[in-house]
Amino acid sequence: MSNSRERILGRVRASLAPLKLRAAYPDFADNAATMTGLPFGDIKALFKERLHLIDGRAFDDVTALAAWLKAEGHTHGYCDPALWPQLQPAFGVEFKVETSFDRKRVDDYRFGITRAAGAIAETGTIILQDATTSTRLGALAPWVHVAVLTTEQILPDLATAVTKLGDDPNTIWCTGPSKTADVEGILIQGVHGPGVQIALFVPSLS
Amino acid sequence: MKHQPIDQYAEKIAEEKRAAVYGGSKAGYDSRKKALFNHYTAPDDLRRLAGALKQHAIENLDTYLPQVEAKLTANGARVHWAEDAHEACQQVLEIMRARNATKIVKAKTMVSEEIGLAPFLEKEGIECLETDLGEFIIQIAHDHPSHIVKPIIHKNRREIARLFEENGLGEYNDDPETITRRARQYLRHKYLAADVGITGANFVSAESGRLVVVTNEGNSRFSLAATKVHIALVGIEKIVPKDRDLAILLNLLARSGTGQQLTVYTEFISGPRRAGQPDGPEEMHVIFVDNNRTQVLASDCREILRCIRCGACLNVCPVYRQASGHAYRSVYPGPVGAVLSPLLAGSRFPELADLPKASSLCGACNEVCPVNIPIPDLLLRLRNRGKREKSAVAAAATPPLGSWALAATLPAAWKAGLAMGGLINAVPKPLLPQAARSWIEARGLPLWRGGQFRKWLKRRKK
Numbered sequence: 001m002s003n004s005r006e007r008i009l010g011r012v013r014a015s016l017a018p019l020k021l022r023a024a025y026p027d028f029a030d031n032a033a034t035m036t037g038l039p040f041g042d043i044k045a046l047f048k049e050r051l052h053l054i055d056g057r058a059f060d061d062v063t064a065l066a067a068w069l070k071a072e073g074h075t076h077g078y079c080d081p082a083l084w085p086q087l088q089p090a091f092g093v094e095f096k097v098e099t100s101f102d103r104k105r106v107d108d109y110r111f112g113i114t115r116a117a118g119a120i121a122e123t124g125t126i127i128l129q130d131a132t133t134s135t136r137l138g139a140l141a142p143w144v145h146v147a148v149l150t151t152e153q154i155l156p157d158l159a160t161a162v163t164k165l166g167d168d169p170n171t172i173w174c175t176g177p178s179k180t181a182d183v184e185g186i187l188i189q190g191v192h193g194p195g196v197q198i199a200l201f202v203p204s205l206s
Numbered sequence: 207m208k209h210q211p212i213d214q215y216a217e218k219i220a221e222e223k224r225a226a227v228y229g230g231s232k233a234g235y236d237s238r239k240k241a242l243f244n245h246y247t248a249p250d251d252l253r254r255l256a257g258a259l260k261q262h263a264i265e266n267l268d269t270y271l272p273q274v275e276a277k278l279t280a281n282g283a284r285v286h287w288a289e290d291a292h293e294a295c296q297q298v299l300e301i302m303r304a305r306n307a308t309k310i311v312k313a314k315t316m317v318s319e320e321i322g323l324a325p326f327l328e329k330e331g332i333e334c335l336e337t338d339l340g341e342f343i344i345q346i347a348h349d350h351p352s353h354i355v356k357p358i359i360h361k362n363r364r365e366i367a368r369l370f371e372e373n374g375l376g377e378y379n380d381d382p383e384t385i386t387r388r389a390r391q392y393l394r395h396k397y398l399a400a401d402v403g404i405t406g407a408n409f410v411s412a413e414s415g416r417l418v419v420v421t422n423e424g425n426s427r428f429s430l431a432a433t434k435v436h437i438a439l440v441g442i443e444k445i446v447p448k449d450r451d452l453a454i455l456l457n458l459l460a461r462s463g464t465g466q467q468l469t470v471y472t473e474f475i476s477g478p479r480r481a482g483q484p485d486g487p488e489e490m491h492v493i494f495v496d497n498n499r500t501q502v503l504a505s506d507c508r509e510i511l512r513c514i515r516c517g518a519c520l521n522v523c524p525v526y527r528q529a530s531g532h533a534y535r536s537v538y539p540g541p542v543g544a545v546l547s548p549l550l551a552g553s554r555f556p557e558l559a560d561l562p563k564a565s566s567l568c569g570a571c572n573e574v575c576p577v578n579i580p581i582p583d584l585l586l587r588l589r590n591r592g593k594r595e596k597s598a599v600a601a602a603a604t605p606p607l608g609s610w611a612l613a614a615t616l617p618a619a620w621k622a623g624l625a626m627g628g629l630i631n632a633v634p635k636p637l638l639p640q641a642a643r644s645w646i647e648a649r650g651l652p653l654w655r656g657g658q659f660r661k662w663l664k665r666r667k668k
Contacts, residue, residue, distance in 0.1 A: 009272065014504065015500055022265040030450055103485075125472075133483070140427055141428075169282075169478060172472070172474075173468070175468045180386060180422060182339045183385055186382045191339055
């Protein structure tokens, strides 16, 4: 195996050796590819607007979220045990919410509630990381994913977010619900991941 | 040979398939343009920047490859190096055997297509299931992808519905939403039962050792939430120097590929799951694959290694639109494939040396390329190489330029040819040289009126 390594790297060096001048690392601003003309003044309003454009939803209070879930018939779900005490008062007795995720019953959970690690206003993106996601499957397998966050967690743009990935081994940017256009180019939402992506804003996270 | 292989294929293509490919690629082109030009004031400058960035990266792979290896190792991943397709397949197999693993769920990776991973593993008794909806459909149809981003661009919903019916995935129903839900239901239990998740990588940051994987469906995410082992197959040209470079490349990739501002899921993976996280791989393997890439790096076509596999050049190419991806007889179709496929074929270059001729050199592929690859220039270099290496397929249907060259160097022969040129009007079409016959198949041949210029000039001089 290490022989292959040496041979490959040897060929790379040999291939590049004849180059008299190598292409330099280009000079560019971090935000060179940030969209032009977006109103970054009110970052929360911008995030909500961009999230809406990609068919995501935002809620500002837990009661409204619980009412929506109930109206849609999503009454059985999973919630991060660390979040549940804070959210529980808004959920009525008609809800069955589990605080551990059983992978043998993935289809039982209609919604999953976990914490977001952040958000990106420019793209309406919700950021998930291992450190803040109680279970990867719980945030992924249910039809509805609710990411809980505070306004302070919103980053302005993708260029900022990409420099703040930190040391978490698994960061996922979720930009709207899961989708495909493989069949005749027709857009269908909810392929393997959530068909509904929700951002729930809370005043603070315990 | 009457025509080049790609023309022969295009001639026989079913009208339904041609319409699907044409419509799909045109729609891809339109959405790309909208996303780039509505979002940026100078998208062309961005393309050039991204091109310079990737060119820098590939010209400094000798620095970045060891750097990324060290980072990944420090992050807890295991790094492997595969010289060719067989070694890469073998390494996957060894990782599987070490864990007594038998089931793989696989996200979309072009490298796995290139090395023939699924057929190899199936022979070894390992289940290797495609999870991208398009790739899954290709797999149950025993077909091949015909587009880098839209693998089933050549199939319509009725064919897919019949396939699902034949494979026990419900009664015939050609509603795309029903098709998608059935795949969702079937595949999620496959993820949960699988031992290993295989992905590719769109980019790898040398600075942080982060693999970036983009999908829209979430299949890669599911693979990496349900399984215990992650294997990533990565071409050695995928390295970028820094995390900040990803902002440029991700923005351009999504817009160029599907007309989105950003793909739905952008995963940054730098190692096995974090301690305390119940789901996801406890073991991560990264296999860096050469498979003739170092040969490309040494060639005068190294710019093609900048490619980020967005498929924009396919969508815009007049030849691709008429011929479809299968006409290219290789994993990478379209203009990028016409350059990359013969190069990656290594010693089998002559077998695919006709592909660089499947282009009118209109330059549209270069104009839409998010990393500004001068594809027409590279095609010309490869045409030259095909000629030098005396490839038979590359010579197919080439007009007899040798006799033309001879006549053009002998003034007497040239004059005699002009004097007798009028005879061509009298020659029955079937007796014309093959090159002329192909030319007039869909065009009229004007009447010969040659030889008048010299007479005219003589009169003028007097």
